[in-house]
Amino acid sequence: MPEKLINDLIAGNLKKPETGESIKIPIRKILIGSGVIKQILSLLSELNFPKRISIISDDNTHLAAGAEIERMLCKDYEVSSVVLPPDLQPDERNIELLHAYTSASEAYIAVGGGTISDIVKYNSFQQKKPYICFPTCPSVNGFTSSTSSLIISGYKKSVQATLPKAIIADTDILVQAPERLIITGLGDCMARPTAQADMLLSHHILGTAYNKYLFDIQNDYEKELFENVNLLAKRSFTAIENLMSLLLVSGLSMHISGSSQTASGSEHLIAHYMEMMFDGKYPHIYHGEQIAVTSITAAKIQESLLAKELIEIKPIYYQEKPILKKFGEKLGKRFLDEVIKKNITEENAGKLNQKFKENWKDIRQQILDIHISSEKLEEIIKSIKGPFTYKHLTWEHKDYDEAINQCALTRDRFTFLDLAMIVRQN
Structure with missing residues (x-):
């Protein structure tokens, strides 16, 4: 039932009770389960994803999944990896740096937790480039929100961003997340x-x-x-x-x-x-x-x-x-x-x-x-x-x-x- 509900949401099969209108979301695919990382190549083909891709991760999530995704895509796509420090702050400086690192790319894959997701989705929104979200820990509900939690002028703000084209959540990787991130x-x-x-x-x-x-x-x-x-x-x-x-x-x-x-x-x-x-x-x-x-x-x-x-x-x-x-x-x-x-x-x-x-x-x-x-x-x-x-x-x-x-x-x-x-x- 849970998987069906998510699929129904994506397909537009659920309706708003007050109007009868179909609920529409721009995410085209959500894959959750063991080994779904293996479906990434076919998913990119299905989405007609651009060829020049930046994989954005941090030191830890690059080891958890980023390096493997790069290996799987490198034959068919022009892939570059941007590996950020694990204590990254989602502030203006790092947003500008990410933009500089990925300016030649046509699309992104965000590999990590909430902070990686926030800066990538905001960059995606600003640059009008699509992205896929690959959570490596079940830590926040922000993966599917259309806002980013960023530090602007020293204060945390919720700013307009965009949703991913797809989400791949591999439980083989999620179960290895640090205990503290599961608690969060x-x-x-x-x-x-x-x-x-x-x-x-x-x-x-x-x-x-x-x-x-x-x-x-x-x-x-x-x-x-x-x-x-x-x-x-x-x-x-x-x-x-x-x-x-x-x-x-x-x-x-x-x-x-x-x-x-x-x-x-x-x-x-x-x-x-x-x-x-x-x-x-x-x-x-x-x-x-x-x-x-x-x-x-x-x-x-x-x-x-x-x-x-x-x-x-x-x-x-x-x-x-x-x-x-x-x-x-x-x-x-x-x-x-x-x-x-x-x-x-x-x-x-x-x-x-x-x-x-x-x-x-x-x-x-x-x-x-x-x-x-x-x-x-x-x-x-x-x-x-x-x-x-x-x-x-x-x-x-x-x-x-x-x-x-x-x-x-x-x-x-x-x-x-x-x-x-x-x-x-x-």
Whole structure:
């Protein structure tokens, strides 16, 4: 069933429930399984891929797969390998260097994890050249998202990029990924329940879009993964394939929706705040490791609010002066432009409170139906010895507490963190 769902997505056989339109994605092929690296030559022929190709990897992923791909293609294609350092930062300098190294190429093959994927897909978008994605670890859901997470002017930003023409995920290679990268992939998947709860809450409060089917397409993969998570530690081929499949479908849900909200809510806001405001203070932490911890925190916050029999909110008007004082002129103005979209007037607060009086029980139940408890999330990540508290990431309590309480000021996205700020205490 899981493989059929991915094939149906690619073929355009699935429809949007609200319009009946076929869901269309530009990826023409996704190959997942043992030994699928051997199909790369026939795949390139099927795609009518250009002849001059740059294979982009790092020192580790070149050994894992890049060198073998080069060997397989060198007779039929004009291939060059660009091997980058493993600690590469996806910043402007490295993007420019990659462009210089690959300027003579007509197409790319990205061999590696999230960072390699991000810089190649952005380069592909800028240069209007096609690429194929060859993940060597099941670490992020960004392989199938049409954005890149890059460091621009010193700050991490999500920028427009493009999807690959095809994805080849060979489980023979994926099962050999470092344990920490498997943990980070699982951590990234833990955001779905908190992100969905945030999106549904925003729909009820601000009337923003909420498309349940974008989460439903992830259900079978997620259920299988979470129920058999102990098999990841044993490097079960089936478990690794299912993790990779869930990451790919999660990324596709973002592409289909045109927003990262289907996989990114309050848990990502907390993590992004820690990265942005305390950059350089802490040792390198993989994105999914952060999300494992922040998803548990976000779930606890959601649970505390969902435990209330009735809620009443107060109006909120975000003011320029305190935001600029807190974040400085440059960041403060950027955040202010975002957060004022969440202002709630006295009149609107009154309307919402009336709605809560009439419908809070139903709203709460809808959210509880899609919720996974913080205890369960903690149990899931513990089962493969992943991080489940900020202490495991070496974060200081005061910094983490600041992130929880201030990160809602950085985006226009309404989450349970916003609700916690405006709910009246009994």
